[in-house]
Amino acid sequence: xxxxxxxxxxxxxxxxxxxxxxxxxxxxxxxxxxxxxxxxxxxxxxxxxxxxxxxxxxxxxxxxxxxxxxxxxxxxxxxxxxxxxxxxxxxxxxxxxxxxxxxxxxxxxxxxxxxxxxxxxxxxxxxxxxxxxxxxxxxxxxxxxxxxxxxxxxxxxxxxxxxxxxxxxxxxxxxxxxxxxxxxxxxxxxxxxxxxxxxxxxxxxxxxxxxxxxxxxxxxxxxxxxxxxxxxxxxxxxxxxxxxxxxxxxxxxxxxxxxxxxxxxxxxxxxxxxxxxxxxxxxxxxxxxxxxxxxxxxxxxxxxxxxxxxxxxxxxxxxxxxxxxxxxxxxxxxxxxxxxxxxxxxxxxxxxxxxxx
Ligand SMILES: Cc1cc2nc3c(=O)[nH]c(=O)nc-3n(C[C@H](O)[C@H](O)[C@H](O)COP(=O)(O)O)c2cc1C
Numbered sequence: 001x002x003x004x005x006x007x008x009x010x011x012x013x014x015x016x017x018x019x020x021x022x023x024x025x026x027x028x029x030x031x032x033x034x035x036x037x038x039x040x041x042x043x044x045x046x047x048x049x050x051x052x053x054x055x056x057x058x059x060x061x062x063x064x065x066x067x068x069x070x071x072x073x074x075x076x077x078x079x080x081x082x083x084x085x086x087x088x089x090x091x092x093x094x095x096x097x098x099x100x101x102x103x104x105x106x107x108x109x110x111x112x113x114x115x116x117x118x119x120x121x122x123x124x125x126x127x128x129x130x131x132x133x134x135x136x137x138x139x140x141x142x143x144x145x146x147x148x149x150x151x152x153x154x155x156x157x158x159x160x161x162x163x164x165x166x167x168x169x170x171x172x173x174x175x176x177x178x179x180x181x182x183x184x185x186x187x188x189x190x191x192x193x194x195x196x197x198x199x200x201x202x203x204x205x206x207x208x209x210x211x212x213x214x215x216x217x218x219x220x221x222x223x224x225x226x227x228x229x230x231x232x233x234x235x236x237x238x239x240x241x242x243x244x245x246x247x248x249x250x251x252x253x254x255x256x257x258x259x260x261x262x263x264x265x266x267x268x269x270x271x272x273x274x275x276x277x278x279x280x281x282x283x284x285x286x287x288x289x290x291x292x293x294x295x296x297x298x299x300x301x302x303x304x305x306x307x308x309x310x311x312x313x314x315x316x317x318x319x320x321x322x323x324x325x326x327x328x329x330x331x332x333x334x335x336x337x338x339x340x341x342x343x344x345x346x347x348x349x350x351x352x353x354x355x356x357x
Contacts, residue, residue: 010227012256013049014210014234016149016178019080019107021049023252024234026181028214029054029084029109029153032293033242036073037277041270042245043077045263047252049234051081055111058087058096066103070286080106082151086114088123088134090141097145107149110142113183115155126187129157129168136175143176151179153214153236156199158187165199166206173207181212181236191239200230212236218243220254227255242297245270267301268329274298275322287318295325302332 013022027034027042029052039051056064056071066072074081083105085096100108112135114125128135142150152172157165169180182203184195195215204211213232217223218240226235241247246263253260274294278287295312299305308328315321 010256011233014179014212016107016151016210017147019050019149021080021234023047023049023248023256023258024210024212025248025251025256026050026082026212026234026236027052027241027248028181028183028236028238029082029111030238030242031055032290033297035070035290036075036078036281037274037290038242038245038294039078039081040075040277041274042241042248044273045246045249046260047248047258049248050107051078052109053081053083055084055086055114056096058085058092061085062095062099064099068283070282070290072103073281074103075281082107082109082149084109084111084153085142086111086119086124087138088128090134090137093138093141094145097142100148101146105148107151108142108146109181110138110150110152110177113153113155115187126155126157129154129187132168132171135168136171139172139175139177149178150176151181152177153181153183155183156186156196160186162199162202166203169203169207173209177209179210179212180207181214182232183236184213184215184230195226197226197230197232200232204231210234214238217247217251219247220251223251223255239297242294243300267298271298271325271329275318279318284318288315288321291318291321295321302328304332308332 011024013020014024025047027048027050031054034052034054042048054071064072083100085108087093097108111125112128116125119125120127139152157168172180182200184197184199185193197213200211200213210233212234213226213230214236217226217235217237223235226232237247246265249260249263252258253262275291278290292313296309299309302308308325311324311328312321315324
């Protein structure tokens with residue numbers, strides 16, 4: 001039994017080798033978003049069981065400098081932290097994992113779910129689900145190279161074939177994966193499509209390792225429903241945790257019964273803290289792009305957030321972005337915060353300003 005179970009039956013933690021993920025709430029890897037500055041905002045609110053980097057090219061990793069790479073900067077208090085590797089071949093695994101050991105990684109995750117065509121073109125991400133022999137070699141080599149907790153993150157595959165999906169998951173388990181995260185959408189499905197959490201219940205029938213459900217969790221109510229439908233051992237939060245970095249604490253409190261106070265949130269103060277962290281630790285060339293990426297999601301907290309997102313998106317300097325945000329906060333008090341239905345919507349209302357981040 002890999003989960004620590006409370007009397008009422010809700011799993012309260014996931015144990016993977018020596019790592020305790022407590023509460024069983026994981027941050028999803030997200031390119032351009034799950035870097036140190038935002039991770040620190042999240043852990044300040046608390047209750048993040050396992051942090052994550054964004055996907056890291058296994059090929060490039062060995063030559064990256066962890067002190068200046070925006071992908072690798074990490075504060076000491078960012079614990080535990082899982083590093084996600086993206087690769088199409090087992091040949092890159094040894095050097096990449098050696099490097100992760102020098103970073104004192106707490107866990108290693110293998111990306112087998114990214115649907116981007118650019119990533120797919122070189123044989124990585126979700127296309128590995130169509131190439132199980134290659135996927136098997138990658139997992140076997142990763143397992144040989146590390147004793148750290150090893151996980152994989154997948155989607156549901158290309159078609160509604162749960163037999164094939166379960167065979168793939170069983171193969172991963174057989175090759176030594178310790179934990180599986182499942183983004184409950186098919187390969188081609190957009191984020192606007194409702195996640196298919198019930199598929200996770202089917203996967204759980206077949207394998208024994210902990211299974212973590214991901215996709216479409218924006219509130220404690222979503223978390224509760226997802227756990228009920230999927231029977232998952234834990235939850236992985238993506239955009240919901242970028243919009244509301246206190247969502248882990250909210251779910252820990254509301255769903256896992258943790259005795260913690262309701263998170264106290266000031267959106268302008270949080271935005272300022274994010275900018276301060278960016279400017280303190282990253283080279284200037286990385287500031288504006290990351291601020292735009294964060295603002296795209298953060299703006300959903302406001303009823304008129306598209307105005308904030310668009311004005312920051314079209315800013316040409318940090319100074320300009322900061323002034324525009326300040327003006328927005330002055331005009332938009334927190335009483336006008338959008339409700340959670342708005343937050344869970346797709347990206348259409350922000351499409352106007354998506355171009356140049
Ligand atoms: C901007 C962005 C970047 C992402 N980058 C990654 C990534 O680097 N690795 C990965 O496995 N998934 C990545 N994803 C997918 C997320 O990890 C997650 O599976 C997806 O957002 C669904 O979860 P959510 O509905 O909670 O956001 C990304 C998603 C977004 C929106």
